[in-house]
Amino acid sequence: MANRPHSESHRAHHPSHAGSARSWLLIALAVMAGLPSLTLTLTGHRVAPELVAIVGGLAILGSAFLLSWTLEVAQLHISASFAIAILALVAILPEYVIEAVLSWDAGAAWHAGASADMVPEVGRAAANVTGANRLLIGLGWSMVTLFFWIRNRRALTLTHGLSLELTILTVATLLSFLLFFMKEVSLYLSAVLIAIYLFYLWASSRASSEEPELFGPSATIGRLQRRPQILITLLLFVYAVGVVFAAAEPFVGGLIETGRKFGIPEFTLIQWLAPIASETPEMVVALLLTLRANPLGGMAVLISSGVNKFTLLVGSMPIVFSISYGHPASFPLDSQQMVEFLLTGSAALFAVCLLARMRIPLYGALVLLLFFIVQLFFVDSHVRLIFSIVYLALTALILVLDRGRIVDMYRRAAGVFTLRPGGESNESNTKPPF
Secondary structure, eight states, X not given: OOOXXXXXXXXXOOOOHHXXXXXXXXXXXXXXXXXXXXXXXXXXXXXXXXXXXXXXXXXXXXXXXXXXXXXXXXXGTSOHHHHHHHHHHHHTHHHHHHHHHHHHHHHHHHTTOXXXXXXXXXXXXXXXXXXXXXXXXXXXXHHHHHHHHHHHSSOEEOOGGGHHHHHHHHHHHHHHTHHHHHSEEOHHXXXXXXXXXXXXXXXHHTSOOOOOXXXXXXXXXXXXXXXXXXXXXXXXXXXXXXXXXXXHHHHHHHHHHHHHHHTOOHHHIIIIIHHHHHHHHHHHHHHHHHHXXXXXXXXXXXXXXXXXXXXXXXXXXXXXXXXXXXXXOOEEOOHHXXXXXXXXXXXXXHHHHHGGGSEEOHHHHHHHHHHHHHHTTOOOHHHXXXXXXXXXXXXXXXXXXXXXXXXXXXXXXXXXXXXXXXGOOOOOOOOOOO
């Protein structure tokens, strides 16, 4: 892509000096959030596990904000569509590192157990990735839709520019059902998922770009002259990545030890608290975009992140596991995690079917949010299996009542995989019955 003139930085909004000061303060706070955890890691000083978990969570939270801001600035220099894909990739870096730590621990401990049910480290790794996916869809998608409805009193309608993301997410979601029947994440499936992700990156880089609008800290950095802008962006990016790698392992260890100390199930801590630390900045960015009259941008970030999680994050599990284990091996799933993946896939399939007409009705957002909240109080695998069946039944009901959704999804997929510009399809304009 040809270099753009420096005047591009004026696409960032021009707030007052007070606004710029607030932005630099936010950047400084995000930087300082990582210092306690970084200090503990470098000095090796031992403190209470709950304190390790807190400072580690703050470090990951601050770094995730820094990563999202720096990648937003990168839209000034690369294709906006490609920047969104890279933004979503980097946005899940904290979670990816946490998942890598958990998968590494599972591989190292695998030789000591006779089955997946006897190795708790296996359950921790699968709990993190399933919790992150359900948090993103159940809370992220629904909140963006509800915020939009409150402001506009109508359903959120998307553009065909998201055809690529929705198609890839649908394919990856369907593949995720294999995990329930295979009882493992095989290296073959890992290769397929990573190949799908690479195709997604390549296809998104070919998409037409749009002029980005920056807000807050990213806008403040974007208004700088080109050289200091690039330098500060790179420094913040490198610092954030370093903090994430330094904080991930102590954070996970702190969560596990905290659970043992206070009698909190480690399943709950790993599945929900760890993803919350890494997902919060992403959802905050999406909600801010929605409140700033750019709900499409907010949903684009969340959907693209979902693609990353269902492809790259899941696909990386057996690779890290094999390296730690010492030879190629599939990532085993215990009986509970098989159900967790089934529930995650069922929730995602319901969500993408809701979006088949490129709009999310209010009832759909409410169902996503309600089911997400109710699930938190029922961790028994038999109850979660029932939730999965309910999701699948609702999905079937939607498709039976509005069969045009299937046609629209097929046309979108045909547009994506035949490499039509933007992956767009000639979708039906027939209004859905509900």
